[in-house]
Amino acid sequence: MNFLDLAPLAVVLPIIGAGAAFLARRQVRTQRLITIGILCLTLLLEAGMVAAVWGGESYAIHIGGWESPFGIALMVDGFSSFMLLISTLVSLAVLFFATSQGLADGDEPGPVSVFHPAYLILLAGVSNAFLAADLFNLYVGFEILLTASYVLLTLGATAERIRAGTTYVVVSVVSSVVFLMAIAMIYAATGTVNMADLAVKLPQLDQGPQLILHVLLLIAFGIKAAVFPLSLWLPDSYPTAPAPVTAVFAGLLTKVGVYAIVRTETLLFPGGEVRAGLMVAAALTMVVGILGALAQTDIKRMLSFTLTSHIGYLIFGVAIGTPLAIAATIYYVGHHIIVQTSLFMVAGLIERRAGSSNVTKLGSLAKLSPALSLLFFIPAINLGGIPPFSGFLGKFGLLHAAVQDADPLTWIVVGAGLLTSLLTLLAIIRVWARVFWRRATDAEVPNQELVEQAASVAIETAAGGAQNPALGLKLAKELEADSLPWGMRYSTASLVVAGIALTVFAGPIFEFCERVAAELIAREPYISAILPL
Amino acid sequence: MSVNITFLVITGVLLACGFYLVLERTLTRVLLGIMLLGNGINLLILTTGGRRGIAPLFKPEIAAEEYSDPLPQALILTAIVITFAVTAFLLAMIYRSWTLTSADELADDTEDIKVSQKTAYDEEEDSPVAEDTTEFVDEEGRPVREGEE
Numbered sequence: 250m251n252f253l254d255l256a257p258l259a260v261v262l263p264i265i266g267a268g269a270a271f272l273a274r275r276q277v278r279t280q281r282l283i284t285i286g287i288l289c290l291t292l293l294l295e296a297g298m299v300a301a302v303w304g305g306e307s308y309a310i311h312i313g314g315w316e317s318p319f320g321i322a323l324m325v326d327g328f329s330s331f332m333l334l335i336s337t338l339v340s341l342a343v344l345f346f347a348t349s350q351g352l353a354d355g356d357e358p359g360p361v362s363v364f365h366p367a368y369l370i371l372l373a374g375v376s377n378a379f380l381a382a383d384l385f386n387l388y389v390g391f392e393i394l395l396t397a398s399y400v401l402l403t404l405g406a407t408a409e410r411i412r413a414g415t416t417y418v419v420v421s422v423v424s425s426v427v428f429l430m431a432i433a434m435i436y437a438a439t440g441t442v443n444m445a446d447l448a449v450k451l452p453q454l455d456q457g458p459q460l461i462l463h464v465l466l467l468i469a470f471g472i473k474a475a476v477f478p479l480s481l482w483l484p485d486s487y488p489t490a491p492a493p494v495t496a497v498f499a500g501l502l503t504k505v506g507v508y509a510i511v512r513t514e515t516l517l518f519p520g521g522e523v524r525a526g527l528m529v530a531a532a533l534t535m536v537v538g539i540l541g542a543l544a545q546t547d548i549k550r551m552l553s554f555t556l557t558s559h560i561g562y563l564i565f566g567v568a569i570g571t572p573l574a575i576a577a578t579i580y581y582v583g584h585h586i587i588v589q590t591s592l593f594m595v596a597g598l599i600e601r602r603a604g605s606s607n608v609t610k611l612g613s614l615a616k617l618s619p620a621l622s623l624l625f626f627i628p629a630i631n632l633g634g635i636p637p638f639s640g641f642l643g644k645f646g647l648l649h650a651a652v653q654d655a656d657p658l659t660w661i662v663v664g665a666g667l668l669t670s671l672l673t674l675l676a677i678i679r680v681w682a683r684v685f686w687r688r689a690t691d692a693e694v695p696n697q698e699l700v701e702q703a704a705s706v707a708i709e710t711a712a713g714g715a716q717n718p719a720l721g722l723k724l725a726k727e728l729e730a731d732s733l734p735w736g737m738r739y740s741t742a743s744l745v746v747a748g749i750a751l752t753v754f755a756g757p758i759f760e761f762c763e764r765v766a767a768e769l770i771a772r773e774p775y776i777s778a779i780l781p782l
Numbered sequence: 783m784s785v786n787i788t789f790l791v792i793t794g795v796l797l798a799c800g801f802y803l804v805l806e807r808t809l810t811r812v813l814l815g816i817m818l819l820g821n822g823i824n825l826l827i828l829t830t831g832g833r834r835g836i837a838p839l840f841k842p843e844i845a846a847e848e849y850s851d852p853l854p855q856a857l858i859l860t861a862i863v864i865t866f867a868v869t870a871f872l873l874a875m876i877y878r879s880w881t882l883t884s885a886d887e888l889a890d891d892t893e894d895i896k897v898s899q900k901t902a903y904d905e906e907e908d909s910p911v912a913e914d915t916t917e918f919v920d921e922e923g924r925p926v927r928e929g930e931e
Binding site: 396 | 816829853874878
């Protein structure tokens with residue numbers, strides 16, 4: 250028996266865990282233990298999977314022993330296991346964050362403590378979507394994760410969350426409808442929904458039907474991945490959710506859409522017929538998103554806009570379609586998941602420390618909360634693409650691939666990409682200058698508590714003088730520890746460190762991404778792993 | 783493959799009405815739209831199964847062409863369950879929205895309105911720099927600037 254035969258457990262474990270966590274809804278401690286235990290197990294399993302396919306293997310699992318193309322198949326290759334590992338890593342960090350926040354708040358139980366079960370189901374859906382080698386199974390994966398996300402987004406059912414949730418639910422349902430429509434038409438045209446089988450049969454269709462099916466799939470995935478002009482729902486709905494929920498959504502949900510787009514473009518429709526369309530969409534996604542980010546005063550909203558903006562880079566990589574571009578896209582997906590999630594976690598910390606995530610009310614945080622400012626600064630400049638961080642490496646790979654491509658349209662998108670990178674830096678630096686550097690008294694709407702704390706830290710520093718310069722820092726650290734439980738700080742820090750690790754081990758990781766990209770473009774490993782010869 | 787044109791026309795009408803209703807601001811209409819969309823899609827999947835046939839229970843003496851295609855039916859069953867769950871969730875959400883705001887309409891995002899009302903002038907970045915920005919003072923406490931002694 251192959252170790253990779255255990256891959257379905259990546260879906261099954263979280264679902265069993267969700268059931269157990271729901272049964273234990275009255276015992277908060279047990280529930281927490283179950284969720285964290287299950288996620289740790291899943292993480293170990295997926296680390297094993299990545300190790301098993303590190304050299305570039307593709308392994309198909311036929312559920313229930315039904316041979317493809319008749320049965321449901323799951324696909325474990327470099328791409329799917331890499332995405333699985335990163336997504337579980339990120340969700341584990343966010344789970345620690347949420348748990349620690351819940352602990353600190355004394356866990357007032359709601360009518361049903363539904364966070365942990367819904368969280369595990371979300372993860373099961375994400376894993377299922379990554380593993381699916383069958384369009385309909387991919388749809389089911391999407392639905393599992395969406396249904397769980399509806400619940401998580403509207404936790405507590407306050408007026409603001411219900412408003413945001415309604416838009417989110419309606420947009421998601423419409424995207425699912427478009428996806429189903431695509432599946433129905435593909436089945437009518439080819440008589441199969443198995444992706445390997447489709448990879449063989451779709452090219453035999455006429456150009457016209459092929460284009461319709463292709464665009465229909467891209468629209469469905471484009472809504473989920475938040476590609477302009479289908480992206481406007483995202484900054485509207487994400488920021489109102491609780492901080493850990495926004496963090497995990499930002500990391501995972503749009504990337505599932507991107508994953509599906511990569512599979513569509515490399516496996517199902519490898520000809521690159523809609524290349525020009527994708528290029529234009531990529532450029533607009535980048536520029537419109539980042540202009541939106543510049544207009545925001547709320548950190549979470551600003552981050553939501555940078556999130557959609559940077560999806561543009563991924564679409565750009567897919568549109569170029571050379572092995573280097575796909576490799577850079579895969580690397581950039583990993584970077585983007587980790588960095589966006591850590592930034593949203595930091596936004597949660599800022600909100601908790603200073604009572605608001607609106608920059609007009611903040612100030613002095615660099616003095617008041619040195620650790621927090623470090624936690625913000627590293628992922629922030631990483632997002633902005635400052636060397637040597639992974640954001641720079643990913644963008645460099647993409648632009649390098651684009652320059653080799655040397656096509657006028659590509660050059661325009663390269664320009665848009667560079668402009669976006671610069672504007673991202675501007676957006677980030679504006680937040681940094683206002684929230685961390687300026688005095689709390691200079692804020693548009695000064696927060697009295699922050700002003701007083703800043704004053705007392707200044708007095709302490711003055712009292713310490715030259716003999717004891719750390720006196721003010723000590724007070725700041727005490728204040729920080731009072732408002733931010735250690736679990737929240739360390740879980741955020743661990744994700745920031747993971748972002749740095751992506752930079753430090755960029756060599757082997759990027760080589761892995763290149764092997765994966767070569768496999769994706771060759772298509773043959775995927776098809777022959779699933780279809781019996 | 784022969785296609786049932788009636789089914790396709792009905793699918794088209796259901797989807798068109800569904801998409802129209804989804805674009806409304808009134809939540810109950812949106813819900814009705816989503817239900818129409820779900821049914822329209824199910825009908826579309828059903829048409830993909832091709833012509834009618836007998837129930838797909840395997841008997842050796844019946845030729846394969848006699849059976850109806852079971853796969854679209856299985857897909858529809860899954861889609862129905864999902865639509866059902868989403869409809870239930872939306873109903874609960876609409877009810878909650880009604881108890882909170884006593885309106886059946888989707889409200890505007892307050893943060894959005896704030897951003898749209900913002901002018902290009904940004905107080906922090908665009909206001910003229912105040913006179914005494916220097917931190918250096920002479921013996922009498924007056925600010926000292928570059929080029930002055």
